[in-house]
Amino acid sequence: MNFFFHACNDFLSSTLTIPKFQNQGKSSEDLNLFSARISNNAWQIIIPDYVEDDFFWTVESDIRNKDDIYFISSPDSIENIHLNYSLLDLNDHTNTMPEYRANLEVSNTKGAWSSYQSEYPFNMTKKLGSLYSECGLLTDHKAENIGVFIRNIYYLPIKDEVTFYLYDDLHNKILSEFILKLNTTSYIDLSDFKELLSNCFIYSKDCLGIPIYVSQYKNGSLSFEHTHPPHESISGSMRFHYVNQLKNAANKKISENYL
Amino acid sequence: MLQIRKYLKIIYRSHIGRKIRDYTGFRSPIFLFHHKNNFISSDLFIWRTDQEIQTVFKASNILKKYYDIESFLTFIFYDRNGKFLMQKNIQFKNLAEELIIDKKLIGFKSYGTFNVFNRPIVKLKKKFNVTNRCYVGYGRNGEFSMVHGNIIGSMINEPFISDNRIVDHIKPAITNRKVNFKYFIQKKISKDYNTTFGFTNPLDRRITIEINNSYKINIEPKGCNLLYIRKEDIKKQNIITSDFVFARPILFCENHQFIDCHHG
Numbered sequence: 167m168n169f170f171f172h173a174c175n176d177f178l179s180s181t182l183t184i185p186k187f188q189n190q191g192k193s194s195e196d197l198n199l200f201s202a203r204i205s206n207n208a209w210q211i212i213i214p215d216y217v218e219d220d221f222f223w224t225v226e227s228d229i230r231n232k233d234d235i236y237f238i239s240s241p242d243s244i245e246n247i248h249l250n251y252s253l254l255d256l257n258d259h260t261n262t263m264p265e266y267r268a269n270l271e272v273s274n275t276k277g278a279w280s281s282y283q284s285e286y287p288f289n290m291t292k293k294l295g296s297l298y299s300e301c302g303l304l305t306d307h308k309a310e311n312i313g314v315f316i317r318n319i320y321y322l323p324i325k326d327e328v329t330f331y332l333y334d335d336l337h338n339k340i341l342s343e344f345i346l347k348l349n350t351t352s353y354i355d356l357s358d359f360k361e362l363l364s365n366c367f368i369y370s371k372d373c374l375g376i377p378i379y380v381s382q383y384k385n386g387s388l389s390f391e392h393t394h395p396p397h398e399s400i401s402g403s404m405r406f407h408y409v410n411q412l413k414n415a416a417n418k419k420i421s422e423n424y425l
Numbered sequence: 426m427l428q429i430r431k432y433l434k435i436i437y438r439s440h441i442g443r444k445i446r447d448y449t450g451f452r453s454p455i456f457l458f459h460h461k462n463n464f465i466s467s468d469l470f471i472w473r474t475d476q477e478i479q480t481v482f483k484a485s486n487i488l489k490k491y492y493d494i495e496s497f498l499t500f501i502f503y504d505r506n507g508k509f510l511m512q513k514n515i516q517f518k519n520l521a522e523e524l525i526i527d528k529k530l531i532g533f534k535s536y537g538t539f540n541v542f543n544r545p546i547v548k549l550k551k552k553f554n555v556t557n558r559c560y561v562g563y564g565r566n567g568e569f570s571m572v573h574g575n576i577i578g579s580m581i582n583e584p585f586i587s588d589n590r591i592v593d594h595i596k597p598a599i600t601n602r603k604v605n606f607k608y609f610i611q612k613k614i615s616k617d618y619n620t621t622f623g624f625t626n627p628l629d630r631r632i633t634i635e636i637n638n639s640y641k642i643n644i645e646p647k648g649c650n651l652l653y654i655r656k657e658d659i660k661k662q663n664i665i666t667s668d669f670v671f672a673r674p675i676l677f678c679e680n681h682q683f684i685d686c687h688h689g
Contacts, residue, residue: 185611187662221662222613264673269612269687278683280570283611302521303483303560304571335520364519379571387568387683394558394573399487401458402554408491 168260168285170236170268173315174227175353182225184268194259199223201234204323211244233350253321255288276386291321295374296413299393302364309381312360317351318375328373331420336365340423369416453600463552465584466598467540468574469627470561471649472526474534480526481562481569486517487543487555495546504537507647538625538649540579548585563686570686578627597628603668610663610689616656623675625649632669
């Protein structure tokens with residue numbers, strides 16, 4: 167099961183378009199779109215404010231829904247989330263190969279837009295894990311605004327604070343520290359570090375998530391794309407060993423340079 | 426009976442099972458690198474220098490990062506029909522390295538494909554399993570819309586091969602098997618902008634692709650095609666059919682000023 171989400175900030179709004187059909191064509195006739203938000207330490211399930219046609223649900227971002235998560239379910243199943251106080255793997259409609267994806271588009275007031283095919287798999291919500299993402303792969307120092315959205319979805323209805331670090335691997339230096347919250351879409355402005363980003367990474371030892379980088383150029387042009395998790399760069403039986411080695415090294419560098 | 430099926434499934438998907446399926450050709454696995462123990466792989470990316478468009482490629486130093494080995498990138502460029510154009514090496518100076526692909530580099534305005542392999546500088550006994558997806562961007566005037574690699578399409582089973590032998594040793598990383606692939610694009614394509622579908626063919630054989638039962642193309646091995654779909658032919662639900670097992674396109678969406686590239 168996959169979840170979907172928004173990504174908006176002071177200069178970007180987002181449009182989430184979720185297909186009703188699988189990429190092999192099967193449609194979700196008995197299923198509907200729901201969203202979940204944390205209220206009074208519980209998951210509150212609501213019917214989102216969407217526009218629909220025969221094939222898609224479309225939801226625009228606003229101040230209220232910016233951290234909401236969206237999922238496809240039968241109405242009967244959602245009661246279980248209330249009862250369990252946790253997100254649940256409700257159905258397998260979105261378990262497809264290639265992956266079932268929604269289009270997440272950001273746009274600005276200059277009329278530019280950029281999008282990617284997004285999803286947040288249920289199995290990622292069950293772990294806290296750690297996040298490592300290289301900043302130079304999707305950013306351009308010539309852009310005017312550079313930043314990264316970090317989206318975390320955790321199965322429990324909590325908004326605990328987690329720390330993220332921006333680390334300069336060339337000069338062995340922590341450039342900045344950011345406090346984000348679980349179960350939110352947070353934006354980190356990296357514009358002040360644009361000349362250094364090709365040697366930087368973002369790291370958190372307490373939180374999984376999807377890092378989605380934004381570059382906004384002077385005329386408004388946008389780029390919006392996520393980095394892959396480190397374990398997708400290699401394969402074989404040793405891959406998690408190598409990934410752990412990489413993350414442990416990142417953690418060590420940050421610990422040693424922390425003032 | 427259910428238990429037997431369960432165990433057969435485990436064997437079918439296992440390392441040995443994949444190896445046997447690949448060797449015999451019976452239900453050969455989609456991705457061929459899963460049962461290899463020493464390889465480096467690459468997407469078959471699209472480069473564009475047509476319509477004043479430039480391409481930027483970005484990659485991370487995977488061999489350094491995971492195996493602690495000094496490495497470099499080898500680019501192999503092909504034209505749209507899969508004909509070899511040139512080969513180029515670049516060294517890693519940063520954690521992430523980039524190459525701008527423009528008319529000056531390619532020599533003409535067109536579009537085509539390229540492989541990029543992250544290769545070790547010195548010969549070692551170590552074995553590699555590199556599936557680096559990398560990132561590519563398209564745009565005008567140095568402003569790029571970035572997208573990650575689409576599909577691991579090519580591989581080399583001898584990571585230490587010399588420069589002058591590498592082109593001949595690039596093999597498909599996906600099965601050549603002919604299938605009836607049908608893929609429903611999970612995006613509501615707007616008629617407010619122009620949409621071009623980009624497909625590449627990493628296989629050793631020609632592939633056929635059809636969009637909405639009306640646009641039909643053939644793509645030669647290592648070649649690509651950019652298919653502009655007229656606005657009146659964009660449907661509410663757009664369907665790709667192909668004899669290639671993973672014919673997932675990159676979509677180039679643009680109006681008079683802006684470009685948005687993403688996976689279909």
